[in-house]
Amino acid sequence: MSALAQSHFAEALLDADRAIPPDVTSHTTRVPARRFGVYRNNVVASLVNALRIRFPAVARIVGDEFFAGMARLFVTAQPPRSPLLMRYGDAFPDFIAGFTPAAELLYLPDVARVEAARTRAYHAADMRPLDLCDIATQPPETLGALRVSLHPSIEIVRSAFPVVTIWAMNSGEAELTPIDDWRGEDALVARPALDVEMRALPAGGAAFLRALFNNETLGQAATLALADSDQFDLAANLAGLFGAGLVVAIEHSPLMEPAS
Amino acid sequence: MPIASCLPARAGVGFKPEHFRDILVDDQPLGFLEIHAENYMGAGGPPHAQLGALRERYALSVHGVGLSIGHMGDLDHAHLMRLKALCERYQPESFSEHLAWSSHSDGFGEVFYNDLLPLPYTHETLARVAAHIDEVQNALGRQMLLENPSTYVRFTASTIAETDFLRELASVTGCGLLLDINNVFVSAKNHGTSARDYLASFPLDRVREIHLGGHDEQADETGAPLLIDAHGSPVADPVWALYAETIARTGPLPTLIEWDNDVPVWPVLKAEAVAAQAMLDRAVQAVAA
Numbered sequence: 056m057s058a059l060a061q062s063h064f065a066e067a068l069l070d071a072d073r074a075i076p077p078d079v080t081s082h083t084t085r086v087p088a089r090r091f092g093v094y095r096n097n098v099v100a101s102l103v104n105a106l107r108i109r110f111p112a113v114a115r116i117v118g119d120e121f122f123a124g125m126a127r128l129f130v131t132a133q134p135p136r137s138p139l140l141m142r143y144g145d146a147f148p149d150f151i152a153g154f155t156p157a158a159e160l161l162y163l164p165d166v167a168r169v170e171a172a173r174t175r176a177y178h179a180a181d182m183r184p185l186d187l188c189d190i191a192t193q194p195p196e197t198l199g200a201l202r203v204s205l206h207p208s209i210e211i212v213r214s215a216f217p218v219v220t221i222w223a224m225n226s227g228e229a230e231l232t233p234i235d236d237w238r239g240e241d242a243l244v245a246r247p248a249l250d251v252e253m254r255a256l257p258a259g260g261a262a263f264l265r266a267l268f269n270n271e272t273l274g275q276a277a278t279l280a281l282a283d284s285d286q287f288d289l290a291a292n293l294a295g296l297f298g299a300g301l302v303v304a305i306e307h308s309p310l311m312e313p314a315s
Numbered sequence: 316m317p318i319a320s321c322l323p324a325r326a327g328v329g330f331k332p333e334h335f336r337d338i339l340v341d342d343q344p345l346g347f348l349e350i351h352a353e354n355y356m357g358a359g360g361p362p363h364a365q366l367g368a369l370r371e372r373y374a375l376s377v378h379g380v381g382l383s384i385g386h387m388g389d390l391d392h393a394h395l396m397r398l399k400a401l402c403e404r405y406q407p408e409s410f411s412e413h414l415a416w417s418s419h420s421d422g423f424g425e426v427f428y429n430d431l432l433p434l435p436y437t438h439e440t441l442a443r444v445a446a447h448i449d450e451v452q453n454a455l456g457r458q459m460l461l462e463n464p465s466t467y468v469r470f471t472a473s474t475i476a477e478t479d480f481l482r483e484l485a486s487v488t489g490c491g492l493l494l495d496i497n498n499v500f501v502s503a504k505n506h507g508t509s510a511r512d513y514l515a516s517f518p519l520d521r522v523r524e525i526h527l528g529g530h531d532e533q534a535d536e537t538g539a540p541l542l543i544d545a546h547g548s549p550v551a552d553p554v555w556a557l558y559a560e561t562i563a564r565t566g567p568l569p570t571l572i573e574w575d576n577d578v579p580v581w582p583v584l585k586a587e588a589v590a591a592q593a594m595l596d597r598a599v600q601a602v603a604a
Contacts, residue, residue, distance in 0.1 A: 057439070058387040060472070065419035068428055078435065079468045081535070082507045089535040090467040090505070093543060097430040105429070135427040138381025138394055138418065139356055178357025181364075207358075249361050
């Protein structure tokens, strides 16, 4: 097979309108449409299935048939660029956001973002979390100058919709009921041990974590979180952070001075 | 000196995460487990935790499905390095890949098609695939096994029989062969040829592992059988028969049950492995007698 012949074969896989490559044949028919169709179907169906496995809540919300149609269009428009299928679909949430037939479901792209983050967390590097005792030994007046390293599996999805609640209801984690308190939720996705965990962050929590990711001290991060929400509660957020096993290291700021 | 493929000549299964607890509860009658390499290329998490625990108890075969050895362009070096890292981490008894391609450039970069696609057998493709196998064996520092494909179409350009193509590759590169008997059966039905003739001309002395799996039956537009290598059902009776005939000639070989789709509960998959092991035991007795 010349490289050119392989190109013809490859191009015809994702484009059902393209003719079957001229060098392809069979013992029953000169132009084996049904047989070549097996390859076309294997490619598209296996990739649609990979997306269905990665985005089960999205599939549950829109139904299998709608999901398959939407996923097929994504597969042909943005096929995988790597043999690591665990990463395939990172761009699916943005595709859904631009997919007109799903436009009514304003929250759908954020549900997909949460599911994409969950897979990344599943495969993220392992690190042993610290527990609350590790910070309890710190003199309280020095806390503000500490920097912490967060678990590598952590991702935050900020949403204008109750995305954690919607995901839970469409994943068998919570009963499917009308959502009375329809308000934005910031999802925290992490895998401190073997199970991927997700929760809605308290007010200011997302800004706090983002600041810690940017290597700000606890004090600076708390200031930024308070600017994001005046309801931010540092003690509760710190307890949540350590309690959930999301901190893997503590370091003192080289510029550390006792807080007044 | 490259590490030779050395799985025990017993029955094994393709590992599925849903069977993890079942497999760990007590000693299973398994000679080895096989994994798809690409599922263990993340940084951490449950896949590595499970594989680490299984590796302590069982011989391991790492089976790649994404290297695209039959690609007419260059091998994906980054992917080869990922395979190398995986083999160094788990030190498997065997590494295998397919006589097929799965990636191709569309002008914007490589596209991964997630299927094992066929190639014509010519002197040009033979040279290309041999060069790729050399590159893999040099990078990994170990012998690899190459698996015969299941195919649905033929190429007008082919000038070499598949069995001759594989024999020549093994001879030129020193690679071993992974004989998938379900693939032999599927391809023979699909091309109106004889699976027994294929096996009669197969270089069995190069075989270091056998695969068995299930297939689906369809028909093409002329009504001729079109079998699909679906790995979603038990091994078919004619495939068991070909297997028994093959190991009667070769003696016992490491034998894997592949069941990748509609994965059954563990006792069903285990029963397939037990059936293969019973045939292996008979082959041992036949050799001894």
